[in-house]
Amino acid sequence: MVTYLDNNATTRTDPEVLAAMLPYLSELYGNPSSMHSFGGQVGAVIETAREQVATLLGAEPTEIIFNSCGSEGNNTAIHAALAAQPEKRHIVTTAVEHAAILAVCKHLEKRGYTVTYLSVDERGELDLMELEATMTGGTALVTTMYANNETGVIFPVEQIGEIAKAYGATFHVDAVQAVGKVPINLATSTIDLLTLSGHKLHAPKGIGVLYVRKGFRFRPFLLGGHQERGRRAGTHNVPAIVALGKAAELAQTHLAHTKREAELRDLLEYGILATIPDTVVNGGGAPRLPNTTNIGFKYIEGEAILFMLNREGICASSGSACTSGSLDPSHVLTAMGLPYTILHGSIRFSLSRYTTEAEIRQVLTVMPEIVERLRALSPFNNDQAEWLQERDVALAT
């Protein structure tokens, strides 16, 4: 049996979701864009799904555009925001965004846009004064995540939105990690554009949504057919859309029970901090998602921890460079200014509604020995803390 604690990477497709989508992978294969009734019957289920997603977000169905994933949503949102106010050339984002935001911003910088990357403190939190100071009448877009994928730290989106609005900027929120985990009500929000991804809330991969506030001057990114009222061309991925609708409906019910997830997360966190010395919760001081914890194990390296966990059938994730194929440690933890002793040895555990107490206890049972074994192999330890810090500083400058 696998203990799956990597739900911020992707989630298990809920059996009810799977059951809902299956007919559309087999006998109900019509294309909703077709004129005949065989396709037409499929069109109706898309609208049901649209309503289900809208309900979860406190939005109107016409504000929901189905697309393929979070990356598409983020790319589209940025381009749409810039197209809406072409005379403005300034973008504000944060240093800890997902690559689907950062890569686009880097690309736009080469095209003459100015991008401000807001910093975060050691708790992973933004300084709203810094945001305020960077805003001008030329700011076209403020784009921030709702909650961070690595630490679970939640940004004060409504306050950010108010500042963005005061300067006439579009406000986009990448809510891929937040939807289904925290209540979101777009009806009373300052958010103009919001991204979500189906596979983070127990729908399959390959389906996402871009929410576009009614009245927003939206310019489509993907041109072609008339799907999604001309706002996103491309044949509807009917089974996945149906699945996302069902997943949204289930998420709505689940929101009432996320307290249990938070309790299990806390059990894991306290258990590790209590039994293993030299451990810290990254972003632990900030408001966080109920399902996420990011724990730094000093003096050892993340990939090695993951492989040891993997042998025990436990799946987690690491912000360590060695897991990613890149050589740099997590840009999120780096932006938080964490010391190197923690940076390379941080592990993210992300829970879901399927996580059981027995699974958490299993992690608590094996983790101390894993850490002890790796620390026994490591040339670094607490005795050298001072030396390490000196070296950290020397190497960082």
Next chain:
Amino acid sequence: MWDYSEKVLELFYNPINQGAIADSAEPDVAVVYGEVGSIACGDALRLHLKIQPSTDSILDARFQTFGCTSAIASSSALTEIIKGRTLDQALHITNQDIADFLGGLPEAKMHCSVMGQEALEAAIYKYRGIEIEHHEDDEGTLVCACYGITETKIRRAIAENDLSTVEQVTNYVKAGGGCGSCLANIEDLILDAQQSAETVRAAALAVAKEQSTQPPIRPSTHPPAHSPTPLTNLEKIMRIQQVIEEEVRPVLIADGGDVSLHDVQGDRVLVKLYGACGSCASSTETLKYAIEAKLQRLVLPTLTVEAI
């Protein structure tokens, strides 16, 4: 998740020779350790050696590693490979030998094997009294500021592992894995190495045809020099001569050239190049670099080679 060989996983889950070696009061035993990497870089290795000075050989080797699965497995493999070898034999071990012992490493993890080779050199240099600060890799123009990697180190990785892409260089020595602003320079170094290799090959082919009257090659009769302390002048010259005979000449002769040692003045090694090797300015440069790298690695990191 990386696709590791069974050997990598075996040595990661059950590492052999982990830990430190305590200083020893035993007669004819010296204990030393060499260190590379840092916690900032994400991997570090401290390699401990127990050496028998009378035979100049490694009695025991142990490691302490901060790093990923393949870094730990590479370290463990290295200790297995070098136990029982003489220091000179150990200096011949390349990162590829470590990777081979492990049944291969994912290319993105080759820098773990390079770290093993470097720690070994660091330990042996330290034992031989060669200042670590003078290690060749710390000298030369800095190419990658993110990881502090010099041109010398990149050139060596390219030459020893026959690297042909920037990505490979990043995988082997990490250069280019950070901000990426050094990528163009790395590409230039690869091109340079490829052009030089091509020039030498072409010159060798052309001259080899006319060069059938080379004097016969005398095999080296010099025994390897061993020293627990900094090399004496005589030891240094003997060792240089030995490396040229055993490591350098066979390669050059195969390519239609040859080299002889002319003189050693301090750390300046003066050599004469013959045949294909002496025929053009570019190939002379290449050979100088090739010979210099070998001598720096196998004799003394401070040596420089000049062709006369």
